[in-house]
Amino acid sequence: MRVKRTFIMMLFAVLLAPAAAIAQGYPERPIKLIVPFAPGSSPDLTARLVAEHAAKYLSQPIVVESRPGAGGNIGVVAAARAAPDGYTLLSGGSGTHAVNPALYANLPFDPVKDFEPVIDLYTSGLVVVVMPDFAVAGLKDLADKAKTLPGGELRFGVPHSSAHLTMEALRKGSGLNLVGVNYVNNAAAMLGLLRGDVHMLADTVTVLASRVQSGEVKAIGVPMKERSKALPSVPTFAEQGVNADLLTWTGFFAPRGTPRDIVAKLNAVFNQVLKEPQVLAVLNRNALGPTGGSPQQFEAKIASELIRWRAMVREAGLKAQ
16 A cells, blocks of 8 residues: 555656646746737736736746737637647736626637636726716716706716616616717727717726816716725715626736646736836826735636626626627
8 A cells, every 4th residue: 555655646746747847947938918908008008017027027028919809809819729838818807707708698718717817916996977067066966967958868978898887887776867878999988078979978097087187077976885096085876875886807817727837926926016116106096906816816706706797787788789
């Protein structure tokens, strides 16, 4: 029995040795980080920031490749089909890995089976804004304002699915006659608000905080459990009698099958990056809350977020355009 046990232990050691050797030498060449959104977008800029600082610890560059389209699905599929060798990573989030699985009937990837969670990077909130001359101070004033408009109709700018869910939460909580106007991106939605094509707009705090702070637009509520640190004077939806918790998140993933020791090494590096004062300053300035943690914690979060966002999408009756 002792001989047999010794043989089994030696066999395990032989099997595990190649993986350990791979991790020791990794990375030996540049790493590609796919961002499934347009260059210059918040996820793209943040990915570049983290990649730049992580390269110092890895002694290899991390090259960011923007692959936008289909709500992020094009870039996600490209990452899912990449070799699981640690040289292709994905910047994904609540949109790609929780909302899209609920939106698309035939999604060309599985958010759980096709990916190894590497790290939960940061969270980002949403805010609803109007023009400064729009005579409302908060959500409760919208009903009175609607009475002055043709058909009591309030037009709501929608640049993405999270904004659509914000509108539906407000519609359900207030009974307002809200008409969603879809836009191809954040810039087009903002232009629609400035032109007066829509009465209000929902977008991330990252995108809108500076415009609110400068007085270009007026914030009337954040659809989250807690107030945004970037906009502390803006009340939450809950404070105004509307139930909504639409905090979004972004993290890094690797293709399923990537060696665990490589995932662990990357996780340790990215956690270290999130502690750097220079990185924290940029995240805070852009109203992004650093998260961090282990791959296992991120995996558990994704499982719960899939359930949460699926319920919200189903309740809103939201479907992919």
